[in-house]
Every structure is written in C-alpha cells, then in structure tokens.
Amino acid sequence: xxxxxxxxxxxxxxxxxxxxxxxxxxxxxxxxxxxxxxxxxxxxxxxxxxxxxxxxxxxxxxxxxxxxxxxxxxxxxxxxxxxxxxxxxxxxxxxxxxxxxxxxxxxxxxxxxxxxxxxxxxxxxxxxxxxxxxxxxxxxxxxxxxxxxxxxxxxxxxxxxxxxxxxxxxxxxxxxxxxxxxxxxxxxxxxxxxxxxxxxxxxxxxxxxxxxxxxxxxxxxxxxxxxxxxxxxxxxxxxxxxxxxxxxxxxxxxxxxxxxxxxxxxxxxxxxxxxxxxxxxxxxxxxxxxxxxxxxxxxxxxxxxxxxxxxxxx
Amino acid sequence: xxxxxxxxxxxxxxxxxxxxxxxxxxxxxxxxxxxxxxxxxxxxxxxxxxxxxxxxxxxxxxxxxxxxxxxxxxxxxxxxxxxxxxxxxxxxxxxxxxxxxxxxxxxxxxxxxxxxxxxxxxxxxxxxxxxxxxxxxxxxxxxxxxxxxxxxxxxxxxxxxxxxxxxxxxxxxxxxxxxxxxxxxxxxxxxxxxxxxxxxxxxxxxxxxxxxxxxxxxxxxxxxxxxxxxxxxxxxxxxxxxxxxxxxxxxxxxxxxxxxxxxxxxxxxxxxxxxxxxxxxxxxxxxxxxxxxxxxxxxxxxxxxxxx
Amino acid sequence: xxxxxxxxxxxxxxxxxxxxxxxxxxxxxxxxxxxxxxxxxxxxxxxxxxxxxxxxxxxxxxxxxxxxxxxxxxxxxxxxxxxxxxxxxxxxxxxxxxxxxxxxxxxxxxxxxxxxxxxxxxxxxxxxxxxxxxxxxxxxxxxxxxxxxxxxxxxxxxxxxxxxxxxxxxxxxxxxxxxxxxxxxxxxxxxxxxxxxxxxxxxxxxxxxxxxxxxxxxxxxxxxxxxxxxxxxxxxxxxxxxxxxxxxxxxxxxxxxxxxxxxxxxxxxxxxxxxxxxxxxxxxxxxxxxxxxxxxxxxxxxxxxxxxxxxxxxxxxxxxxxxxxxxxxxxxxxx
Numbered sequence: 001x002x003x004x005x006x007x008x009x010x011x012x013x014x015x016x017x018x019x020x021x022x023x024x025x026x027x028x029x030x031x032x033x034x035x036x037x038x039x040x041x042x043x044x045x046x047x048x049x050x051x052x053x054x055x056x057x058x059x060x061x062x063x064x065x066x067x068x069x070x071x072x073x074x075x076x077x078x079x080x081x082x083x084x085x086x087x088x089x090x091x092x093x094x095x096x097x098x099x100x101x102x103x104x105x106x107x108x109x110x111x112x113x114x115x116x117x118x119x120x121x122x123x124x125x126x127x128x129x130x131x132x133x134x135x136x137x138x139x140x141x142x143x144x145x146x147x148x149x150x151x152x153x154x155x156x157x158x159x160x161x162x163x164x165x166x167x168x169x170x171x172x173x174x175x176x177x178x179x180x181x182x183x184x185x186x187x188x189x190x191x192x193x194x195x196x197x198x199x200x201x202x203x204x205x206x207x208x209x210x211x212x213x214x215x216x217x218x219x220x221x222x223x224x225x226x227x228x229x230x231x232x233x234x235x236x237x238x239x240x241x242x243x244x245x246x247x248x249x250x251x252x253x254x255x256x257x258x259x260x261x262x263x264x265x266x267x268x269x270x271x272x273x274x275x276x277x278x279x280x281x282x283x284x285x286x287x288x289x290x291x292x293x294x295x296x297x298x299x300x301x302x303x304x305x306x307x308x309x310x311x312x313x314x
Numbered sequence: 315x316x317x318x319x320x321x322x323x324x325x326x327x328x329x330x331x332x333x334x335x336x337x338x339x340x341x342x343x344x345x346x347x348x349x350x351x352x353x354x355x356x357x358x359x360x361x362x363x364x365x366x367x368x369x370x371x372x373x374x375x376x377x378x379x380x381x382x383x384x385x386x387x388x389x390x391x392x393x394x395x396x397x398x399x400x401x402x403x404x405x406x407x408x409x410x411x412x413x414x415x416x417x418x419x420x421x422x423x424x425x426x427x428x429x430x431x432x433x434x435x436x437x438x439x440x441x442x443x444x445x446x447x448x449x450x451x452x453x454x455x456x457x458x459x460x461x462x463x464x465x466x467x468x469x470x471x472x473x474x475x476x477x478x479x480x481x482x483x484x485x486x487x488x489x490x491x492x493x494x495x496x497x498x499x500x501x502x503x504x505x506x507x508x509x510x511x512x513x514x515x516x517x518x519x520x521x522x523x524x525x526x527x528x529x530x531x532x533x534x535x536x537x538x539x540x541x542x543x544x545x546x547x548x549x550x551x552x553x554x555x556x557x558x559x560x561x562x563x564x565x566x567x568x569x570x571x572x573x574x575x576x577x578x579x580x581x582x583x584x585x586x587x588x589x590x591x592x593x594x595x596x597x598x599x600x601x602x603x604x605x606x607x608x609x610x611x612x613x614x615x616x617x618x619x620x621x622x
Numbered sequence: 623x624x625x626x627x628x629x630x631x632x633x634x635x636x637x638x639x640x641x642x643x644x645x646x647x648x649x650x651x652x653x654x655x656x657x658x659x660x661x662x663x664x665x666x667x668x669x670x671x672x673x674x675x676x677x678x679x680x681x682x683x684x685x686x687x688x689x690x691x692x693x694x695x696x697x698x699x700x701x702x703x704x705x706x707x708x709x710x711x712x713x714x715x716x717x718x719x720x721x722x723x724x725x726x727x728x729x730x731x732x733x734x735x736x737x738x739x740x741x742x743x744x745x746x747x748x749x750x751x752x753x754x755x756x757x758x759x760x761x762x763x764x765x766x767x768x769x770x771x772x773x774x775x776x777x778x779x780x781x782x783x784x785x786x787x788x789x790x791x792x793x794x795x796x797x798x799x800x801x802x803x804x805x806x807x808x809x810x811x812x813x814x815x816x817x818x819x820x821x822x823x824x825x826x827x828x829x830x831x832x833x834x835x836x837x838x839x840x841x842x843x844x845x846x847x848x849x850x851x852x853x854x855x856x857x858x859x860x861x862x863x864x865x866x867x868x869x870x871x872x873x874x875x876x877x878x879x880x881x882x883x884x885x886x887x888x889x890x891x892x893x894x895x896x897x898x899x900x901x902x903x904x905x906x907x908x909x910x911x912x913x914x915x916x917x918x919x920x921x922x923x924x925x926x927x928x929x930x931x932x933x934x935x936x937x938x939x940x941x942x943x944x945x946x947x948x949x950x951x952x953x954x955x956x957x
Binding site for chain 3: 384
C-alpha cells in the first residue's frame with residue numbers, strides 16, 4: 001500500500017494572524033523603528049494609553065514652558081501670600097512668585113531628573129544583571145553580592161546622607177544620588193531573567209550558529225527581556241520622581257532651582273496650610289503623584305513588548 | 315486525490331537497516347573512548363551523580379547511529395559532550411584528529427560548523443522574536459562568510475529543500491505563526507545551513523504528532539544519504555531508530571547494555587532493558603496477536619491501486 | 623446498559639479578547655454507558671481535551687460552551703452553576719490531567735492533599751478525623767499500587783510516575799462515577815507509561831467507574847479501552863469498538879493514522895505520514911474537514927459534511943465509505 005501524500009504542506013492555518021512581511025534578514029529593526037513600534041504596542045493597552053497621555057502632556061508642558069507660563073517663575077513681583085487671582089491662577093509664594101508659572105517650569109526639572117535617573121539606574125541594572133546572569137561562576141557571585149548589599153541598605157536614608165554631604169548641589173548630583181540607590185532591584189530581577197533565558201534552547205542554537213558573545217547577549221537575550229527592562233525603567237523612573245521630590249522637600253536639593261519638589265519645600269517653610277495657601281501644596285503634590293502613577297500605568301502595557309503573540313490586533 | 319489534481323505519490327518511509335549512501339562520505343569518524351560524566355558539587359557536598367559511565371563507541375564516516383534509552387539513561391549528556399557543550403569527567407572524544415573535549419572558544423566555534431545539533435523542542439529552539447529567515451541566515455553569515463544578501467538567498471534555498479515553500483513567505487514568519495512540524499523543519503534547515511559533517515539529532519520528533527514524524531525523519535534520512543553526513547539519532551522511540559539508523563546503541567543508567575546492527579538488535583534483543591524499551595513502543599497491532607498484519611489487511615476494502 | 627452521559631450538539635468556541643474566534647469543538651454527539659472505558663483519540667488541535675473539559679464543565683474563558691445539551695445521569699449539567707455544579711463534582715465526575723503530577727502543592731504531604739479533597743466535599747455534618755483520612759488514604763494508595771509510606775511524603779520526594787498515581791488516587795477519593803484521563807502518561811518516562819496505564823486499566827475494571835481516556839497515541843488507547851472515538855478538526859469522525867478498529871479502520875483519517883504506526887521488529891518497516899495541515903478552525907467548514915488531505919476525496923466531500931453513519935461495528939463519517947457499504951448491502955440483498 002503506497003501512501004499518497006498530497007502537495008507540500010500548505011501555509012499553516014494559523015489563527016487568523018497577520019503575516020508581518022518584513023525584510024527577510026532580521027526582525028530587530030533600527031532603534032527608531034523599534035521605538036515607534038514599542039509606542040504603538042503600548043498605546044494599544046488602555047491603561048498604558050492613559051499613562052502615556054499624562055506623560056506626554058507633562059513633557060509637552062515642559063518643552064513649551066516659556067510659551068505657556070504667563071510669568072517668570074522666579075520673579076518676585078507679586079503680592080506675597082495671595083490666593084488665586086486672575087493674575088496668579090495658583091496664588092503666590094511668600095516671596096511673591098507666581099505659583100502657576102513655577103508649576104509649569106518645575107515640570108522640566110522633575111521630568112528630567114525622573115527620566116534621567118530612571119534611565120541611568122536601568123542602564124546600570126541591565127549591565128550588571130546581564131553580566132551576572134549570563135556568566136555563572138565567580139563573576140556572578142561577586143556581582144550578586146554587591147547587588148544584595150545595595151538592596152539591603154535603605155534607599156532614602158542613604159540618599160539623604162549622600163545628598164547632605166556632597167558638595168555642589170546641582171541637578172546632576174540629585175540624578176546620580178537617586179540612580180545610585182535604585183539600580184539594585186532591577187539588577188536582581190534582570191539577573192534572574194537572564195539566567196532563565198541563558199538556558200533556553202534558542203540561545204544554545206545561537207551558539208551553534210556561530211554567534212559571538214556580544215551578539216548573543218544583545219540580540220538573543222536582551223530583546224526577550226524588553227518587557228522586563230521597560231518595566232524596570234518605569235519603576236525606576238517612578239522611584240526617581242518621588243525621590244527627587246523627597247530630597248527637595250527635605251531641603252537637601254538645590255533650593256534655587258524650580259521643581260515641583262522645591263515648591264513643596266517652600267510651601268512647607270512658609271506654612272502654606274496655615275496661611276490658606278493650600279494650592280501651593282495641592283498642585284505640586286497632585287502633579288507628582290499623577291506622574292508617578294502614569295509611569296505605573298504604562299507598565300501595564302509593557303508585557304506585550306516581549307511577547308509577539310500579544311502584539312497582534314483582532 | 316486532492317483537488318489540486320496531479321499529486322505525486324511518495325512511498326512510505328521504509329527502514330530495512332540497509333541504507334546505502336549515494337555519495338562517499340568524507341566525514342571523519344567520531345570516536346568516543348571511555349567517556350564518563352559525573353556531576354558533583356563539592357561546595358554543596360551533594361551526592362555525586364554518574365550520568366555517563368565508561369561509554370565507548372564509534373560513529374563511522376557517513377553512518378547513522380541511534381542512541382536509545384529512557385530519560386536518565388545519559389543519552390542527552392552524551393549528546394552535550396559530543397557537541398562540546400559539556401566536558402567529560404574522564405575519557406576522550408575524537409573527531410578525526412580533533413580532541414573535542416579540549417576545544418575552547420574559537421576552536422569550539424569552528425567545531426560547531428562541522429557538528430550541528432537538532433533539538434527536541436521545536437517551540438524552544440527558535441527565538442520567538444526572530445523571523446525564520448533570520449534564524450536560517452545566521453549560520454551562513456557566520457560560518458560561510460556570506461553577505462546578508464547571499465545568506466538570504468541560501469536561506470530560501472534551504473527552506474525549499476525542507477519543504478517550506480514558497481520560501482519567501484516562510485522566511486518572513488515568526489515562530490509562533492508556524493506549526494510544530496514546520497518549526498522543526500526550520501530547525502533542520504538551520505542545522506544544515508553551514509554544511510555540517512555530523513548531525514546530532516536529540517529526540518527530533520518526539521514532540522511532534524505521529525502523522526508528522528515520518529516526514530521529518532524522511533528529511534533527515536534524505537540529507538544523510540545525499541550529503542554523506544554522519545547522523546547520531548538520540549531517542550527513546552525504537553520505531554524512529556529503526557527507520558533512520560543502521561547501528562543502535564542501548565544505554566541504561568549511563569552504561570551501554572547492548573549495541574549492534576539495528577534490525578538485528580531489535581529482532582533479537584539480548585538485554586532486558588532493550589526488551590522493556592521494545593514493549594514501551596506503542597504498537598496497536600502487537601496488542602492484537604503479536605504478529606503484524608500486512609498493510610493491505612488493515613483496510614476494510616480491497617487495497618487501492620497504487621497512484622503511480 | 624444505562625446511559626451515564628449524553629451529549630448532543632456540543633460546540634465550544636474560543637474567543638480571545640484580541641484575535642479571531644476559533645471553534646475548537648463542532649457539533650459533537652456522544653453517549654457514554656455506565657462502566658464503559660472509552661478512548662478519545664486525535665492529534666494536536668483536534669479538540670479532544672477541549673471536549674473533555676466541556677463535558678466536565680471545566681472550560682475557562684475565553685473558551686465557552688456554545689450550544690448543545692449535556693446530560694449527566696439524566697440531569698442537564700450544561701447550565702448548572704455554583705453549588706449544584708459542585709455537588710456534581712463531588713460524586714459525579716473527576717479529572718486526571720497530564721500535568722496532574724505537577725498540580726500537587728510542593729509544601730504539603732500527600733495525606734494533606736487527600737484531607738483537603740475529602741473535607742472540601744464533605745456533606746453537612748460529615749467530619750473527617752486525622753485517623754479517618756489516614757485510613758481512606760491507605761485504601762486509595764493501595765488501589766493505585768503505592769506503599770502506604772507515600773502518604774507522608776512530599777511531592778518532590780516521589781518520582782513522576784508515583785506522583786501521577788497520587789493524582790489518580792485523589793481523583794478516586796470521592797468515588798466518582800465518571801473519570802476523565804487527559805493524557806495521563808504522556809509526561810512520564812516511556813518505561814513507566816506502560817505500568818501506569820496498566821494500573822488505570824485494572825482500576826477501571828475493578829472499581830467499575832466509567833472512564834474516558836484522551837490521548838494522541840492510538841496504540842495506548844486501543845490497548846486500554848473498550849471503545850474508541852477518533853476526532854479530527856473538532857469533530858468525531860469515527861467511533862468503533864477497540865478490537866474492531868485494530869482489524870480495520872473505516873474513516874480514511876483513522877486509516878492513515880494507523881499507517882503511521884509500525885512494529886520496529888518487523889522485517890520490513892513502513893512508516894506512513896499524513897501531509898497537509900488542519901483546516902482553519904476560525905472558519906465554518908462546509909464539507910468534510912479531512913477532504914484536502916484525503917486520498918479518497920470526491921466532489922461531494924468538499925460540499926457536504928458527511929454524517930456519522932453506521933459502518934462496520936460502529937460509525938464513521940465518510941461519504942465514500944458509506945456509499946460503498948450501501949452498495950455492498952444492496953448487492954447482497956439482490957444476489
């Protein structure tokens with residue numbers, strides 16, 4: 001009995017998925033394309049969309065600050081301690097500065113510190129996590145030890161001590177201090193994931209395909225960790241924003257800069273609640289909280305970045 | 315007949331233990347001599363586990379050897395040592411004049427061009443974020459020094475040889491858009507891309523549906539015969555071993571308990587472990603009366619006329 | 623023989639939030655008699671596990687029962703919920719999964735698992751003392767051929783085969799009338815598979831519960847069961863007594879599937895394959911789902927769905943075969 005086989009297997013029935021006909025050479029596109037697609041993926045998740053809108057809004061305000069703000073944030077030309085008026089929508093500080101303008105300009109520093117410190121912390125976390133996760137042995141033991149040490153030390157007290165003792169309180173000091181105290185959590189998580197991925201068969205297959213270490217780590221392992229790295233970044237950025245505000249609030253930042261944290265600092269110094277200036281506390285507080293929440297919301301959409309199956313639309 | 319009209323008839327995969335190569339093989343023999351692998355973590359003072367115990371055998375040029383045993387028999391560990399992923403605790407593995415267990419870094423990398431592996435799990439062997447084309451191109455670019463364009467063309471050729479046509483369409487797909495059988499064909503295409511001399515196939519069909527296995531095994535057999543490759547086929551399934559290999563080695567708890575010509579060993583097993591493995595092969599017909607009826611007797615109607 | 627389970631027109635649709643709808647089980651009718659050991663065979667994607675889950679009301683979103691009546695012991699269970707469903711689960715049906723051995727809580731002993739099951743389904747006023755649990759436990763592990771010491775072990779101290787036997791024992795603990803075994807031995811080592819399968823077969827014979835064995839492995843199913851149903855693309859295409867199927871299949875798919883098995887000891891070994899792929903399950907199919915891959919296919923096959931008609935000692939859904947049988951019957955009655 002001969003078994004008649006039909007023509008070569010037809011195209012897989014799939015489950016109605018769209019075939020992404022791209023270049024046959026690689027699926028990891030250039031950074032810009034990657035970012036564009038990442039944003040689109042995030043946008044498709046409802047919660048992430050809300051987060052992205054808030055962040056986008058804040059970035060827009062920060063960029064257009066000179067155009068939007070009615071007055072200079074530092075000009076002390078107004079009547080101090082006044083409530084909301086037509087000229088000063090949010091009232092004025094004890095020095096006669098317009099709080100509304102301060103809020104608008106303050107977004108710049110807050111965002112910048114948050115994003116920069118978050119990015120720096122994530123960069124350190126990824127480097128240490130990947131190296132420790134991919135190379136078992138002495139290297140892993142040493143790096144894990146350092147990570148655990150950094151985790152054990154409480155972040156805020158360390159930040160306070162560092163900020164208090166460091167000379168030259170520039171923004172970058174704050175960025176460095178915040179990044180220095182928040183890389184460890186990400187590193188630990190990324191290391192675990194790298195360890196898991198290292199033993200995946202496609203990594204072994206890549207070795208057999210002749211790939212070198214650099215390519216394996218950055219083209220095989222890292223892309224499969226995109227979700228984790230993104231989640232790490234958003235987590236670190238959240239922590240950074242709150243940390244920056246805390247440092248400024250405690251007076252350990254640079255009071256001459258204008259950020260949402262410094263507004264709070266001065267509000268506290270001037271007993272804003274007693275003088276009925278509740279807006280000077282409420283506005284920056286709400287703004288900081290909202291920005292922190294928006295990063296967390298974006299994290300909901302981050303899963304789809306590493307899982308191509310979740311990317312497909314109905 | 316399918317609605318496509320003229321359909322070519324392929325004979326069922328026949329295993330008589332008498333495969334002849336169509337080309338003379340230029341592959342050096344792989345000699346495994348006194349190899350043992352003992353896992354012991356001295357730091358944690360765990361009990362030592364002997365995965366492989368003093369195993370010796372040779373894969374002759376162009377031979378197809380089956381290494382069979384249940385899980386824990388040591389066959390996967392042996393595979394890893396042969397491909398250089400692990401180092402034996404004792405003994406030597408020689409491929410021609412290369413000492414496999416001594417290879418490091420670049421030498422090991424060059425070795426991979428000559429000895430390739432086909433994995434068991436078609437779902438795990440392909441990076442979910444890379445297209446099929448990318449996966450098959452990389453060995454071409456790395457080992458054959460091809461430009462991306464040349465490698466792309468070669469990848470299309472390879473996809474066609476494993477039956478994934480039209481190749482341009484398959485090359486752009488991501489692994490999750492393919493079925494298990496199709497993925498395994500991609501894995502085979504990738505393994506063949508750099509013109510290896512020896513292929514280690516680690517349970518290549520055990521995770522596939524039964525109806526797909528013959529197709530994949532036929533591919534392996536065909537490439538071996540056409541290119542004179544040596545093949546080490548690792549499995550617990552004696553049926554696949556019978557169909558693909560000439561020689562069989564039975565492993566139990568890291569030791570060789572039986573070896574010889576495949577047909578001979580399966581028809582006249584001497585070790586009780588081999589008998590156990592034979593009984594474990596799902597054979598609906600053996601259940602009935604021990605003797606297998608002829609294929610024609612299977613159907614309720616008279617046998618169909620051969621299509622060709 | 624009394625009918626235990628009767629299902630008519632069962633459809634299961636899989637509706638992910640994002641993506642297309644897939645009908646994984648289409649228009650399935652089946653009847654199970656008490657004390658029967660039935661096998662459900664098919665390859666990946668045929669819907670056999672989904673069907674079993676539908677019959678035991680274990681479907682989870684996004685899978686959903688889309689029409690059809692399921693009567694267990696005369697009671698319609700397709701629509702019951704809550705407490706009524708739990709009561710059915712108590713002594714109606716039980717499920718043993720492929721990964722059942724991994725469903726054991728790693729920080730609890732076997733005894734504790736058993737206690738959980740018994741107490742969860744205890745009737746009002748029923749109490750289970752530690753002694754009672756232990757006694758019942760000893761009975762159950764003995765039934766699955768394990769020593770009593772297993773009761774005091776943690777899952778990681780047992781081998782895969784032993785853990786699977788433990789999950790079978792747990793399924794038996796409430797004396798269910800119907801047990802579904804979904805690929806119970808597939809995840810086990812190949813040598814252990816036979817022993818566990820034999821235990822299941824013996825248990826079914828001794829305890830007398832109705833059992834359904836789901837597997838992709840035709841050989842295992844034909845050996846263990848009384849009756850076999852073959853599924854393809856969500857439909858049942860053939861149903862025969864197991865011994866009859868061994869002698870010859872009627873549906874071309876079953877025939878082709880049988881051709882994929884062979885005896886490695888034979889002088890000449892032929893291994894068949896079925897090339898082609900499953901039809902797209904997101905579309906309704908008009909004709910026979912196997913038509914594109916079938917060597918007997920004719921024009922009518924692509925247009926009309928063949929009904930399950932009596933063929934041999936059971937039923938099969940094939941236009942061509944049904945017609946031949948009809949012709950043979952006619953010839954016999956004429957001549």
